[in-house]
Amino acid sequence: MKNWNQLFIRQGFIVKEIDINCFDCKKETEENLTFLKESLEKLEVSFSITNGILTIHSDSVKELEWLNVVDYKGRGLGGNLWFRSENEEPKIRELDTYISGIIRQLNRLGLFTEGSCDGHGQRFASVHFKRGLAMEKVEKLFHILAGKKVRIHNQRAVFTFDRAELLDVAENMQVIKKEWLDENVDYIKKQLFFYQLEQLLSIDGVSGNEESVRQYVFENLSPFVDHITVDQSGNILALKKYRNGNGPTILLNAHLDTVEPFEIGRTIIKNDNIWSSSKGILGADDRAGVAVLLEAAKSLFHSTFNGTVKYIFTVKEEIGLVGASEVNDYFLWDVDTAIVADRRGKGDIVTSCAGFIPFCDEAYGQWIENVSKEKGLSQWKCTSGGLSDTRIWAEHGIQSVNLSVGYNHEHTEEEYLDINACYQTVQLLHAYFEKSLELCRFLKVMNRERVS
Template sequence: MTPKNNMKATQPREYSKNEFDLFNETEENIEFLIECLQKAGANFTRQHFFLTIHSEPVTEKEWLAAADFPHRGYGEGLWFHAEKEEPKIRELDLYISGLVRQLNRLELFTMGSCDGHGKRYASIIFRPGVSMDKAAKLFSIISDKKVRVRNQRLILPHSREELLELAEKALNIDGATLELETEEIEKQLFFDQLEEILNINGESGNEGKICKHAEKILAPLVDHLTFDSKGNILAQKRYRGGNGPTILLNAHLDTVLPIDPGRIIIKEKNIWTSSSGILGADDRAGVAVLLQMAKNLEKSRFSGTVKFILTVEEEIGLVGAQHVDEYFLWDVDAAVVLDRRGTGDIVVSCGTNGGSSDTRIWAAQGIQSVNLSVGYFNEHTSDEKLDVEGCYNMVKLVEAVFERARELRRALTGRDRKNCILQTNF
């Protein structure tokens, strides 16, 4: 349940942060919601079709306990109201009920589901006539794992906890979005993630919030993730057996200054600026590209190992990068740093005019390194701007590099590790 900005009431209404519109809910669903809120110990008031929650949010674990009950999911023949297209939320397996509801909201009508009960894959059966191409398209947008289509059934290789995340992601999709080309949808979702990252504070030495955000996105996509003694995020993932090069993807988490309180991001076509103070695209744009690549690699043909390093305190002297343990870099064949101004630069030297980046540290370790433009200009000033199309194009460029992994491996074979410059034809 999320606050809504519009409703079918006769009078417009301003919504507070914890006020929710129940106008389109059935009375049965409202009763179940209130029952769960009471079991979870939430403090709330209801006035007609408005619900206001006064207490702090309950944890996901507490909410699942409140929404669960013995034998939930055993009402197989009673999943839908006879006169409506809407499933009975009480009758569905706990971990898949939210996802089923979102599918029906998008008119991808279902007739059966199972969350796998932690023993097998989850599955959803769709009604005859539902476009399975459109259903599969939705999951290609919200899921980093490939689903299988069998007639009118989707097989989901997700844990029950991941099903909850899919429901949350599906909540942000509308029917019109599903009519767009997949590339346009992916681009818009990237822009949404980029905007969220730009609005998280985290100047040098105060990167806690952006660290937690990046960890939440990256952790499910990698084999291992940890924080080193300095607070850098170090992660690793082997793809398709790992029989290929080991590539480092790097960006830095800190901004040179805090984000001004109350500022808004001004969007003029593909150019974003800040209404006050820095935009923070240096290097949040690079962070967004790195996190998107972690998602995209799940579906790519790349075979090899990728190491991800998100550093802290880059803006005050590459401090975080200098404290990364050397052992984490020993097997790295090449480093791709996402922290360069402009939209077309591919810098293959250790430093650049007017400053430097973490590239300098990796090159000093003998790693062939490249620093790529991620779309920002006028960094460190109130005139900072970001070309978001250029930023997204860098996602596609890096994606293409990994798709050509065999050529990349040949380019790296036999090179002297003491040469810090990576020169390829990508």
């Protein structure tokens, strides 16, 4: 269920969360703030507002209930009004319900609009931009957020997906800073990755108590997969067929739990590309891996990859690979290869446990190493490592490796994360999936050689 902050952002209210259920509303217009208060009153939600600070005294509601309140007959009649100046903020009650959040974010970013329509469930949503606005930034923005599902023509953007997804786009837009739009697409994607990484490092979840981080991952993965569930042990299992699915079946895995709880009141210290915790563990083992896989799910959604990806986010890894050990066998029957994102340092492709327990054929690890070199990611090398969920997948006969995700000194107060090294793992996965056809041919040859 969405929290109040998400509900407000997705509907277009410009308020800043300063504590749980507490919001600074000083930058919102009086008219929009009045509409917000009216909507809360209709829900019979207890709240107070003092000196521009809104405090809500009850839990959030389901988004459908919220939408039923903010929507009403005749809402959106002003959506096609031309705003008289760039300093005039759009009025939320005059915008269509499902596109109001996007319009507020576009105008915040200096991409000024003249009209909009959410399609009313009968046609595609669209936005008209001010005459003379250079559309390069608009194209860049929606390429990152929705890929080819947004069509740009002259001063108009058309959203070729269900209008409910417009709310997700609005929520994702609120992270983007205006100055980022002067940079290239790769830079913006990298900044968005770092934002989600920080979100994950802020959610507690010691072994056996992973509910909060599991909910976050479930909500953020759901839009990018065909099926998702939580199994009897608490693991997240998900599946996505890309294109016609006539390619390899690849398992992506990371674990949800940390070895101990986060210290109360701790902060994340950022020293350029090195992040650490002000006290206690940072928790990058394995939140860094979780972030890498969520980013992979997003990028694959808009890619040309042909095949199937299964996602497993396990629980209780830190106390003996418990979650992975309890995954039902049927979910793994058709898996060709597995990639685990749970290794310290950078550039390691772990192919065995201590050199004695193989996770895969040497040739498979070497194939990944060659893929990295072709993409200019030459730091990646095959090596041995310690225990991880990789061992469980290998025991099922799956060609498995464990990749570095940038953390060091895990399980100690000296733990730190090299965020650039973490993002390099994202880049390696991009290269890996681009080579899926070659991977199919390689696996066939390797299996024939094994039989002979």
